[in-house]
Amino acid sequence: MRRRLTPYLLILPGGLWLTAFFAVPLIMMLSFSLMEGNLIDGFAFTFHWQNYTEGLSTYGDKFVRSLWYGLLATVACILIAYPAAYWIAFKAGRNKSTYLFLLLLPFFVSFILRTVSWKFVLADDGIFLGTFKDWGLLNEDFHVLGTTFAVVAGLAYNFLPFMVLPIYVALERVDARLLEAARDLYASRVQTFLRVVLPLSLPGVFAGVVMTFIPASADYVNADVLGGSGNVMIGNVIYLEYFNNSNYPTASALSFTLMGALLVGIFLYARLLGTKDVLEAAGR
Amino acid sequence: MTENQVVLPAIELVSLVKEFTAHGETVQAVKGVDLRIGEGEFFSLLGPSGCGKTTTMRMIAGFDEPTSGEVHLHGENVTGVPPNRRDVNMVFQSYALFPHMSVAENVAFGLRRKGVAKDEVTRRVGEILEIVGLGGREKRRPGELSGGQQQRVALARALVNNPRALLLDEPLAALDLKLRQTMQVELKRIQREVGITFVFVTHDQGEALTMSDRIAVMNDGRVEQLGSPREIYEHPASKFVAGFIGTSNLLSGTVTELRDGAAVIGLGGDERIVVPARTTKVGSELELTVRPEKIDMRTEEPDGGRSRVRGTVTEVIYLGTSTNYNVRTSTGAEVVVFTQNASNANDIAVRGDSVWLSWEPRHSYAIGA
Ligand SMILES: Nc1ncnc2c1ncn2[C@@H]1O[C@H](COP(=O)(O)OP(=O)(O)O)[C@@H](O)[C@H]1O
Ligand SMILES: [Mg+2]
Numbered sequence: 001m002r003r004r005l006t007p008y009l010l011i012l013p014g015g016l017w018l019t020a021f022f023a024v025p026l027i028m029m030l031s032f033s034l035m036e037g038n039l040i041d042g043f044a045f046t047f048h049w050q051n052y053t054e055g056l057s058t059y060g061d062k063f064v065r066s067l068w069y070g071l072l073a074t075v076a077c078i079l080i081a082y083p084a085a086y087w088i089a090f091k092a093g094r095n096k097s098t099y100l101f102l103l104l105l106p107f108f109v110s111f112i113l114r115t116v117s118w119k120f121v122l123a124d125d126g127i128f129l130g131t132f133k134d135w136g137l138l139n140e141d142f143h144v145l146g147t148t149f150a151v152v153a154g155l156a157y158n159f160l161p162f163m164v165l166p167i168y169v170a171l172e173r174v175d176a177r178l179l180e181a182a183r184d185l186y187a188s189r190v191q192t193f194l195r196v197v198l199p200l201s202l203p204g205v206f207a208g209v210v211m212t213f214i215p216a217s218a219d220y221v222n223a224d225v226l227g228g229s230g231n232v233m234i235g236n237v238i239y240l241e242y243f244n245n246s247n248y249p250t251a252s253a254l255s256f257t258l259m260g261a262l263l264v265g266i267f268l269y270a271r272l273l274g275t276k277d278v279l280e281a282a283g284r
Numbered sequence: 285m286t287e288n289q290v291v292l293p294a295i296e297l298v299s300l301v302k303e304f305t306a307h308g309e310t311v312q313a314v315k316g317v318d319l320r321i322g323e324g325e326f327f328s329l330l331g332p333s334g335c336g337k338t339t340t341m342r343m344i345a346g347f348d349e350p351t352s353g354e355v356h357l358h359g360e361n362v363t364g365v366p367p368n369r370r371d372v373n374m375v376f377q378s379y380a381l382f383p384h385m386s387v388a389e390n391v392a393f394g395l396r397r398k399g400v401a402k403d404e405v406t407r408r409v410g411e412i413l414e415i416v417g418l419g420g421r422e423k424r425r426p427g428e429l430s431g432g433q434q435q436r437v438a439l440a441r442a443l444v445n446n447p448r449a450l451l452l453d454e455p456l457a458a459l460d461l462k463l464r465q466t467m468q469v470e471l472k473r474i475q476r477e478v479g480i481t482f483v484f485v486t487h488d489q490g491e492a493l494t495m496s497d498r499i500a501v502m503n504d505g506r507v508e509q510l511g512s513p514r515e516i517y518e519h520p521a522s523k524f525v526a527g528f529i530g531t532s533n534l535l536s537g538t539v540t541e542l543r544d545g546a547a548v549i550g551l552g553g554d555e556r557i558v559v560p561a562r563t564t565k566v567g568s569e570l571e572l573t574v575r576p577e578k579i580d581m582r583t584e585e586p587d588g589g590r591s592r593v594r595g596t597v598t599e600v601i602y603l604g605t606s607t608n609y610n611v612r613t614s615t616g617a618e619v620v621v622f623t624q625n626a627s628n629a630n631d632i633a634v635r636g637d638s639v640w641l642s643w644e645p646r647h648s649y650a651i652g653a
Contacts, residue, residue, distance in 0.1 A: 180347050181380040183367045185394035185441070195393075199384045
């Protein structure tokens with residue numbers, strides 16, 4: 001009897017947690033997204049699906065931009081994280097955990113603080129740009145803040161750990177003898193990487209992409225702090241509609257649209273890589 | 285080709301030394317190994333764990349570069365050549381199969397890297413999988429195979445490349461006893477079939493004795509003895525080899541007489557030990573070994589010019605097909621005697637009995653003389 005109950009007991013805390021803080025709000029938001037009205041007159045549930053179509057037509061460009069920035073940031077993260085994780089996993093010897101810790105050290109500082117400090121570093125007359133301008137190396141009106149580059153770089157920087165860790169874990173699990181076996185079987189270093197290391201680390205890259213792309217696309221802090229009027233992401237719109245305009249229905253509808261877009265995106269991505277491998281990867 | 289004379293060395297190791305530095309300390313894992321391994325030989329490196337077998341092997345394969353000394357493959361100095369450009373293949377103890385590839389892809393890996401034509405790859409992969417008894421399992425992943433089957437894939441993956449030599453590092457150590465014995469026979473058959481030089485690393489003396497053409501017994505980074513299984517078993521060159529290979533009895537005494545290239549250790553009365561020894565003098569201490577199965581044990585006095593010692597049975601261990609007796613000799617040595625249990629025989633002696641031990645002088649071996 002006790003044995004049959006054990007699985008349910010194990011899932012109980014997590015299940016309660018998810019129900020209270022994920023499912024309930026989600027359903028509330030879903031009903032908001034189909035409401036009509038304003039803060040003063042109150043909101044009424046009227047199946048007002050126009051919230052979705054209007055949101056999409058008004059802010060379509062912001063959606064596209066968000067997904068595009070998310071993609072750019074994710075690619076940048078892979079390019080930075082993979083070599084670093086590779087080096088730590090295979091070349092760092094006994095000091096692996098030290099290097100990993102150093103790489104993750106900035107992320108012990110609050111997300112907002114980090115982003116704000118970037119603002120100082122990248123400021124038009126800050127320590128880099130200001131100095132270079134004083135030396136005459138840069139044009140006086142050269143700037144980084146308020147550009148796509150600044151926002152994407154900020155996103156990539158902020159979500160880097162979510163890429164480094166899963167890739168590192170995947171690489172760390174690759175048996176070093178497999179590399180020797182490949183070398184023994186006439187593979188060059190490059191072939192060994194392409195045929196053995198890369199395929200075996202793909203599950204880690206996959207996990208990293210999911211964990212980076214989703215929060216990066218939905219982020220609003222980086223666009224707010226580092227971006228300009230031309231870098232507004234959908235997260236900023238949702239924030240504004242909710243907290244400034246108290247337009248809960250539109251904010252909710254936009255949130256659900258973003259969620260749907262991300263779910264479809266990830267699903268297609270999983271299909272592209274072969275669902276079987278993804279499930280296998282998750283099961284490993 | 286006699287056993288010690290190698291016509292064309294497939295592998296030649298010249299004063300091979302390997303040092304590792306760990307925690308600021310330098311350890312010599314291999315302390316000067318010279319070996320010539322012949323074409324088509326089944327050659328074993330035998331020794332206890334940590335004696336440098338794997339390190340020696342890794343230097344042949346090219347994973348580790350020697351601190352000093354040279355590795356020659358078929359007369360060519362390959363020291364410093366990376367492993368992918370050495371014509372030897374390794375079978376790893378852990379198999380090191382690529383988990384994301386099928387059996388066929390694993391086996392084809394080397395041929396593909398060498399740029400062998402597609403049709404030929406398919407044909408050769410099929411052939412070798414037949415030889416190792418894995419026909420029909422091409423599409424499986426390594427994770428779906430048993431330990432023994434994985435072992436065969438590892439073997440096929442190396443053999444399919446037709447290497448000049450195959451290096452096997454304790455390939456059977458992970459298998460259970462029964463499977464290990466089957467694979468020993470299989471390996472021997474496959475080696476005969478393909479005619480490739482096998483360098484076989486093991487810490488299991490029984491395995492080395494049954495499978496090898498020649499054995500190098502290693503201890504503490506050095507080769508202690510090199511020879512055929514019979515030579516090594518019957519004439520261990522050192523106390524270490526005698527102790528490591530099988531059970532061996534160690535006796536010692538002062539030489540009292542030299543006679544026809546043999547030393548005689550007179551023990552007073554009717555007792556004496558005769559052992560072939562050329563370089564010893566009267567009055568010097570001599571150590572010798574005798575295998576337990578070479579000793580004849582009886583209650584009445586033995587005849588002739590054999591070595592003969594009195595003793596007392598201290599233990600009788602019945603093992604079914606044989607019985608082991610532990611005997612304390614009159615010189616104070618502990619000696620083990622194996623006797624086959626013939627159909628009619630009762631036990632020769634029981635605990636506490638006085639017995640005579642005797643053996644042919646040529647079945648004993650003086651250490652270092
Ligand atoms: N990479 C290494 N770094 C430091 N010491 C090593 C290394 N590889 C082997 N050794 C040491 O060298 C000795 C021989 O090891 P090895 O060749 O693996 O022995 P065997 O295969 O006979 O068990 C051991 O003392 C081992 O600790
Ligand atoms: Mg070893």
